[in-house]
Every structure is written in C-alpha cells, then in structure tokens.
Amino acid sequence: MNIGIIGSGKWTKALATLVAEAGNHPRIGYLEKPLPGFPGSPNLASVAKESDLLFLAVPPKNMRQTILQAKLGPANHILIAARGLEPQTGNWLSDVITQESAACRIGVLGGPVLPDEVFHRRPTAIVAASHYAEVRKRAQRAIHSAICRLYTSSDLRGVELASSMVEALTIALGLADSLEQGIGVRGVIVTRGIAEVTRLGDKLGANAHSFAGLAGIGELVSCAPKHPGYIAGRNLGMGKTISQDRQNNLKAMLALASQHQVELPLIEAVTAIALGKLRPRLAIDSLMRREATAELI
Amino acid sequence: MSNIEQFPPTAHISLALQRRSNKRLQQYSDDEIFAYLADTIYKERRRIEEQGQRDAPPVYLKALQTASRAIKRDRNAMTTSLMKLVDVYTQEIHNHFSPSTYKIASKVLPGALARLLTSAQPSQLLGVDFDPGSRIVMQGPVDKLRKLAKNHTLLYTPTHLSNLDSPLIGYALMAAKLPPVIYGAGLNLFSNPLMSFFMSRLGAYTVDRRKKNLLYKDVLKDYSIESFQRGFHTLFFPGGTRARSGKIESKLKKGLLGTAITAWQESLQAGQNKELLVVPCSLSFSLTLEAETLINDALSEEGKSRFIISDDEFSEARTVASFTRKTLNLDASVFLRFGEPLDVVGNQVDAQGSSVDPHGAPINRRDYVCNRYGQVALDPQRDQMYTHRLAERIITSFRANHIALSTQVAAFAAWQMLCRRHPLLDDVQRSALRPDERRLPRIELLQTIERIAKQIKKLQKNNQICSALPGNAANILQDALQRFAGFHRSRCLAVRGDQIEVGSKLALYYGNRLTGYGLEELTR
Numbered sequence: 001m002n003i004g005i006i007g008s009g010k011w012t013k014a015l016a017t018l019v020a021e022a023g024n025h026p027r028i029g030y031l032e033k034p035l036p037g038f039p040g041s042p043n044l045a046s047v048a049k050e051s052d053l054l055f056l057a058v059p060p061k062n063m064r065q066t067i068l069q070a071k072l073g074p075a076n077h078i079l080i081a082a083r084g085l086e087p088q089t090g091n092w093l094s095d096v097i098t099q100e101s102a103a104c105r106i107g108v109l110g111g112p113v114l115p116d117e118v119f120h121r122r123p124t125a126i127v128a129a130s131h132y133a134e135v136r137k138r139a140q141r142a143i144h145s146a147i148c149r150l151y152t153s154s155d156l157r158g159v160e161l162a163s164s165m166v167e168a169l170t171i172a173l174g175l176a177d178s179l180e181q182g183i184g185v186r187g188v189i190v191t192r193g194i195a196e197v198t199r200l201g202d203k204l205g206a207n208a209h210s211f212a213g214l215a216g217i218g219e220l221v222s223c224a225p226k227h228p229g230y231i232a233g234r235n236l237g238m239g240k241t242i243s244q245d246r247q248n249n250l251k252a253m254l255a256l257a258s259q260h261q262v263e264l265p266l267i268e269a270v271t272a273i274a275l276g277k278l279r280p281r282l283a284i285d286s287l288m289r290r291e292a293t294a295e296l297i
Numbered sequence: 298m299s300n301i302e303q304f305p306p307t308a309h310i311s312l313a314l315q316r317r318s319n320k321r322l323q324q325y326s327d328d329e330i331f332a333y334l335a336d337t338i339y340k341e342r343r344r345i346e347e348q349g350q351r352d353a354p355p356v357y358l359k360a361l362q363t364a365s366r367a368i369k370r371d372r373n374a375m376t377t378s379l380m381k382l383v384d385v386y387t388q389e390i391h392n393h394f395s396p397s398t399y400k401i402a403s404k405v406l407p408g409a410l411a412r413l414l415t416s417a418q419p420s421q422l423l424g425v426d427f428d429p430g431s432r433i434v435m436q437g438p439v440d441k442l443r444k445l446a447k448n449h450t451l452l453y454t455p456t457h458l459s460n461l462d463s464p465l466i467g468y469a470l471m472a473a474k475l476p477p478v479i480y481g482a483g484l485n486l487f488s489n490p491l492m493s494f495f496m497s498r499l500g501a502y503t504v505d506r507r508k509k510n511l512l513y514k515d516v517l518k519d520y521s522i523e524s525f526q527r528g529f530h531t532l533f534f535p536g537g538t539r540a541r542s543g544k545i546e547s548k549l550k551k552g553l554l555g556t557a558i559t560a561w562q563e564s565l566q567a568g569q570n571k572e573l574l575v576v577p578c579s580l581s582f583s584l585t586l587e588a589e590t591l592i593n594d595a596l597s598e599e600g601k602s603r604f605i606i607s608d609d610e611f612s613e614a615r616t617v618a619s620f621t622r623k624t625l626n627l628d629a630s631v632f633l634r635f636g637e638p639l640d641v642v643g644n645q646v647d648a649q650g651s652s653v654d655p656h657g658a659p660i661n662r663r664d665y666v667c668n669r670y671g672q673v674a675l676d677p678q679r680d681q682m683y684t685h686r687l688a689e690r691i692i693t694s695f696r697a698n699h700i701a702l703s704t705q706v707a708a709f710a711a712w713q714m715l716c717r718r719h720p721l722l723d724d725v726q727r728s729a730l731r732p733d734e735r736r737l738p739r740i741e742l743l744q745t746i747e748r749i750a751k752q753i754k755k756l757q758k759n760n761q762i763c764s765a766l767p768g769n770a771a772n773i774l775q776d777a778l779q780r781f782a783g784f785h786r787s788r789c790l791a792v793r794g795d796q797i798e799v800g801s802k803l804a805l806y807y808g809n810r811l812t813g814y815g816l817e818e819l820t821r
Contacts, residue, residue: 073654074642075664102644102654104665104686105679131685133678 003142004029004047006066007057007081013038014115015055015081021121022145027051029070031058044070053138055109057081061088061245063096072101077135079128080108083163087248090255092160107135108156110163110215112222113148125149127214129159151214158210161201165211165267166219166229168250169193171242172270173223174233179280189266190220195295196264203260236273237280247274265290304479304529310520311387317519318383318512322376330375333511334368337361337382340510348507352484360385379512386516390502433469436763437578437635437698441648445574445638446476449650450528452557453478455578455633456546456695457534459586460486463501466532466578469633479524480532481517481553506538518556525560525573535691539587541595543809545579545695554691555684557641562666562680566673572650575687577636577694581765583704583780584630585806589787592806596725630780632702634763636694642683643690700763701753701811707777708789709808710745711737711799713820728801736796739774746770748819749811756814 003019005012006029016026016038028040029047041047048054048070058066060082072078080093091099094106107130117124128139128150136152144150153159169189176185194216198208210216223230232242250271257264269287272278278286322330341361345353360381367378445451455466463480470478481504487493504517524531535554536546557573564571585591637645640662644652652662665683668674714737719727747770756762767776774790774797781789781803789803 073660073664074662075669099655102652102660104642104683131682134676 001025001052001138001141002027002050004051004054005057005081006030006044006047006054006070008032008035010115011081012057014113014118015057017118018113018143018145018148021147022141022143024142031062031066048072048076051076053077053079053135053142055079055081056093059245060084060086060093060249063093064088064100067097067100072097072103074102074104076101076103077105077132077138078103078107079130079135079139080106080160083110083167084245084249085164085252085256087245087252090252092157094156094160105132105135106130106156107132107139108160108163109139110159110166110219112214112219114222114224114226116226118147121147123147123149125151125214125218127151127153127159127218129153129156129210129215131156153210153213155207155210157204158201158206158208159213159215161197161204161206162211162213162215163219164249164253165193165197165200166216167246168229168253168267168270169220170223170227170229171233171236171246171250171274172266173220174227174230174235175237175270175273175280176233177230178234178237179284181284190217193220193266196262196266200257200260200262200264203262233270241276242274247271250274305527307388307391310391310523311384313523314387314516314519315380315383317523318379318515319376321515322379327372330372330379331368334364334375334379337379337510337512338364338368341508344507344509354385354389357385357389382512383516386513387520389505390517390520433465433472433631433633434765435469435473435633435635436700438637439473439475439635442475442576442635442638443473444648445646445650446530448572450525450571450573451476451478451530451576451638452525452573453530453532453576453578454535454554454691455532456580456699457536457539458543458580458582459539461586462534462539462580463532465631466580466633467500476530478530478532514552518552518559521553521556522560522563525557526563526571528571535688539591541591543585543588543592543595543806544812545692545699545810547692547813549688549691551681551684551688554688555680557687558666558680558683561641562673562675565663565666573641574646574650575639575641575691577639577691577698579632579634579636579695579698579700579763581632581634581700581702581705581810582630583702584784588803588806589785592802595806596728596802632700632765634698634700636691636698639687639690639694641687643687696762696813697760698763699810700765702765703767703773703776704780704789704807705810706746706749706753706766707742707774708804708806709811709816710742710749710820711790711797712801712804712808713817714742714745715799715801715804717820724805728805730801732798735799735801736793737799739792739795739797742797743770743774745820746773749816752816752819753814762814 001024003024003026005015005019005026008030012028013035016028016035019026026038027047027050028035028038029044030040030042034040044066054076056063056066056078063082063086078097082093085091086093086096094108097103097106107128109126109128111126113124113126124147126143126148128136129152130136130139131154136154140150140152172189172193173186176189194211197211197216201208201211232246236242250267253267254264254271257267265287269278269283273280273283325333338361350358360378364378364382367374442451453466455462463482467478467480470476477500479500479502482501484503484505487503502520521531533553535549537550540546557575561573640646640652642662642665644654644660644662646652647659652660654660666673715727715735719730750766750770750773753762753764753766757764766773778790778792785803787800787803788798789800789807791798791800
C-alpha cells in the first residue's frame, strides 16, 4: 500500500519506520524540510491524493491549516496521529477534518508508541479507531508487523478522548515525580485519572473499555521519562512553565467537561498549576482534602 | 425525471421486487432462508393471533399457510413461498395508487382540498376559488429545487408532527409548482375515508407498521429503491413517526434513509446518470391537530401506568375538518421550510446538483463509493456510516430551518417557568398540578417571552433557527392566546385576570419544539 504521512520530526519518522516494517511504501508530506531516509514531497495535496491511507502527524494547532493544504476530499482514508483537542477552538481533531473538508473516512491512532523504542525495533502496540471498517483494515495493513501489533476499535471518540486525557495525565505523573511524592501516587493518578475520563466519556457516548485499552491505561502505565507530557510535568514541578499548546489543551479539556457538567478534579488541579494559579503542593493538599467518596457503590 | 403518472402497474412492480428478493436469497444459505421465512411466519402468525384476522386478506392468510408447509420442504419450495409473500406485500403497498385516477385527482384536488380547508362540507368539495396555498407559507430554495427536480430525483425528508403532514406537503409541492411525490403512509391513516381518498390519489403507498418481519421490511426498502431507480420523487418521514413529545427529531430511522445510497450506487453500476438528492424540510404548525393525544402518549412512556392513551383525533373526520378550517383560516399557521438539498452522503449541492465541500468547492461525490479505477466498490458497513452522516446533516438542517412561532415561544416560556417553580417534580408530576398551582403572573411571563424572543433573533442571525414571531412580547402572547383559544379540549394558555393559567401538558408539547437551542437558561 502507498501510505502518506504528513508531519515532521521523530514521531513522523517512527510512523514511517513502522509502515516500512509492515512492507508498505511510506511517503512523507513535509512542511519545511524533507525527512532523511524516506521519499517525500512538500506538495501535501499530491501526497494525499496518491495515498491509500494518509496519516496526519502534525501538532493539533496546525491541523486545520494542514487539512486545507492537503486538499482532503471524499476519496481519502485518514488516520489522525496526533493527540489532544484543537487548542484554538477546543474542537476534536476528527471534527476539524469534517469542518474543513468533505472527507469522512477518518480514524485516530492511540497507544504507547515511543519513537526511540521504535528505532530500536522494540515490540509495541497501537490502536486505530474509526467508524469505518475499511479505515481500520487499511490501518492494520499499514502498520501491523513483527515489531508492532495494531489493534482496531470502532470507538473513535473513546480513543480520541483517551489520548487527549492521557496527554494531561502524563503531565500530572511528571509533576508528582518532580515533587517526589513517591511511587504510590502514580497508581492514584492513573486510576483516578481514568475514573475522570470515564465519567466524561460516558457523557460523550464513548465506550469505557477504550480507557482501559492501549490509548488509556496502556499509555499511562508506559509513561516513561522521555514522554513529552511527562517531561512537561517535571518542568512544571521545578517551577518552569509549559508550552502554550499544552496549556490550551488543558483548558479545552476543562471547557469540554464543563459543557457536559462533569467534574475533573485532577485535570483541574494540573491546569491551575500550569496556568500559575495554584502552587503544586497546595494543589495536592486541596485534592487530598476533597470530601471522602466511594470508588464503587 | 419520470412523472408520477407513469408509475407502473402493480404487476410490474411486483416482478421487479421479486427479482430483487430473489437476488438477495441467492446469497443466503439454506439455513438462512429457513430462518428468514420462519421469522416472517412466526411474527405474522403471532400478530394475527393478537390483532385478529379482520385486516388480513384471505390471499395473505393462504400465502402464509403455503409458507408454513414450504418451510418443512426444500430450498426451492421456501423460495417460491417467499416470492408469493413478496407479491402479496407488493399488492398491499402499491394497492392504493392509480395513475388514471391520479391524473383526474390532480386537477380536481386543489379545489376539493381548498373546500375541505375552508368549509369541511364534503358535499361542497368541488368548484371553489379559495387558494389554500396562500395559507401555507413556503420558504427556502424553492427555485433551486424546481430546477434540480428536472434532472435529479428528489427525496424530501420532513419533520413529522401530524398525520396531516403528508397531504399538506403534497398540496404545498403542487402549489409551489414542484413535481408530485410518492410517499409512504401508515395503514391506519386510511381509516379516515376522506383523507384516504386524498392520500391514495396524491401518491400515497401503504405502510403497515404492525408488520415487523424482516421480509416485509426488505420489500419496503426494495420498493423505495425501485422508486428511486425509476426516477420518482419521494417523500418519507425519517423520524419514522410523529414526534410524540413535540420535540424536533434528534434521531432518525436509518433503514429507509439508507436505501438512497443503495439506489444511487445501483445507478452508478448500471452506468446511468441518475442522481438522487435529499431535501430536508422543517414543518412548523402554530397548532397541531393531535397535540393532546401525542403528549399523552409521550408522558405515558415517561410515567408508565399513569396515563392511558386515548383515541387519535385524526380518526375523527369532523375534528380534522374543524382543525384545518381553524388553523388555515388564521394567517401564517403552517410553515414549510425547505433546507438546502444534500447529496446522499450529506454534502450540500450547488444549483446544478453538484456536491460541494464546506467551503463551497466542487467535489466528485463518486469518490465516496468508487475505487481508484472508477468502479463502484460495495461496502455495506461504509454505507451505513454514510447514512449516519446524512442523518446527522438532516437533523442539523431541521433545527436550522425550524420556524419559531408565537405558540411555541409562549408555551416554552410558560412551561420553563413552571419547571423553575417546581424543580423537584418531573414532567408527569408537573402536568398533574392543580390549576391554581399552574398560574403565572402575566408580567413575568411577558418578560420571559421577551428574553427568549431576543435570543431567537440572535440565533437567527447565526442561521441556527428561523422565526416568524410577531413584534414584541405582548404581541407574541396575544397571538398565541388567540391561536390556542378554542381548538384543544383543554386550554394551553388562558387568561385569568392578571395571571396566565398554563395547561401544562399542552404547554410542554408546544414548548418542546424549542428545546435544544439553549433557551432554558433565559427563563431563570
């Protein structure tokens, strides 16, 4: 299969490596400079047109612009390989595609794939979610190989939500480690974080199993020191700031939760710290002093 | 496009539907055919046992009997008996349509319907010069639709409030010089002889919603595909039934809607250049004939045993006549607003019927279903998703093209104020409040109406709703009171000194039309 990948950097290279490993022909649509070792073109529209499956591996803030440049249309099969909501609007990335183009065969990737591990050919797994069976099948043919298992799911919103929340929860993990809160707190963040995402997912019609899958628990458990979210959390704990995009993603998550009247105390605390509104230790204290409640009734 | 007068006789249609069924059966294993036939026999026998044999024609009972014997034999016997059932179903569905009487009826009907709408005296049905078209306000891209109808098959998908919807739309299309349509009407609607006469001659085919077996559903879908294939403009209500609660449809039935994409792909495969376009329509009545029955039905679902469903107003010819006379003698009582036409995947189309993307740029819609060699690649799961997308776009169009009327705004304001006063009660309990507990100060109601009307204006500017509201809040309330007076058995809103008494069930029904626009917050 001809697989187009629009993006740049390590993540794009990792995807291209996985695609090649599965016996396909990756072609990179690049915005600035070509990716060494892989054929590519700056003409995004031609890459999109000639691909049986197109990965969009650009940051959420650039997604809208990329869609317009790539001139996506009815013939395209698309997989979003980016996590988070569009920071400017708080829209789902899959919705951004339908707002800007006539393409509708859309899917999303999620899971604990770390570029450095891919380059070392370490085994990994990923989930591709789409309402369209043909997108799921193409994703499997594009990536499934001896080094990467690709699982499919029809719960697009669930995987999209899990990936977005994981981005926020990895910040919490990095923050907790930075503040030397111990190993036990990791378990608290993972489980209570998943409880929060499940509540929100329920309102959005997502399947709760998605949060226990590769895009949810899978990615949180494998949150390594090199995970970008984790690094951002550590920096935050050391008094540094995190990028505007990450701040916007956190705010967008909270806005979404408020729209659906769902409480996300953990994400709320991380956001308050990220925006400089609350000191980290005070945030932990206020989380611990919340009213006692039940895990399961 | 084909004229409805050229609609083929039942025998032709029956053969065409049998061919389709046969093709489907060829893909089934023996066990699957057995299960398919067993489903039909079991469900139909059970239904007939429960409802009696009165409505079941002898030919149908005989076909079921033959099928019962065939199920114990071989594949051929089962297939033959299924074909017989397809034939019987086709006779029933296609039964009421007659091209010759349609031709006469289309000339006589405008006057007859006009008379019905003004005098309700069946003896005076002919020879009038009143134009009911002036009472039905039509909005939307009518000119564009007229042009598109010449080269494309149109599928109208309206919101559904009343059993009067289909004849009214049929008449409205005639008045707008749009070509006539065929449409499915529930068997129960033919119980009113006057309406039955009009409906069958205006292109209605019969749908028996009591039949739940798979074969019958497949025959109905095949009938729909066959009609599209032959280029007949069609109307069906994608909500499936009248909106019980009065709310705008938020979920659509995908079965019949999905036949649009099947028919389109069939025509592509056959190399025909027939394109099918979907036209969402929003109907807005200031009063709904069956409002009381419908809301009782909706509340009975909510309150279970607390309500018993009474007879439908539609079954009483006098009530229908009285309603139509009253409603249509008031100016601007019935609004039919056409939405922008869509392709079968849910994209908007331009004046020539070509699909366009969200930025208005032309796209090749065949790319949705064809592979890179231009051949149609069949994929039922994908088509299901396309139909889902189409349904979402239709729902969006319903909401954006809904015309807010004074009765809806006044009822919405009053009901929401009742909700605020009794926050711990549910809808069923609120509807059972004593009259003195349902009284609101007129001045407060006017203030609420004013806030809602202002917000509707804002939404209208963003193309999120349409409006036909008169002037200020006082005008809106006055207009609503005038319209509500006299028709329903109970009053929706009634003046009691400086207070307004809310007939809560009807207020809930009429107000529900405006839910989902975020107006609730304004009633605090």
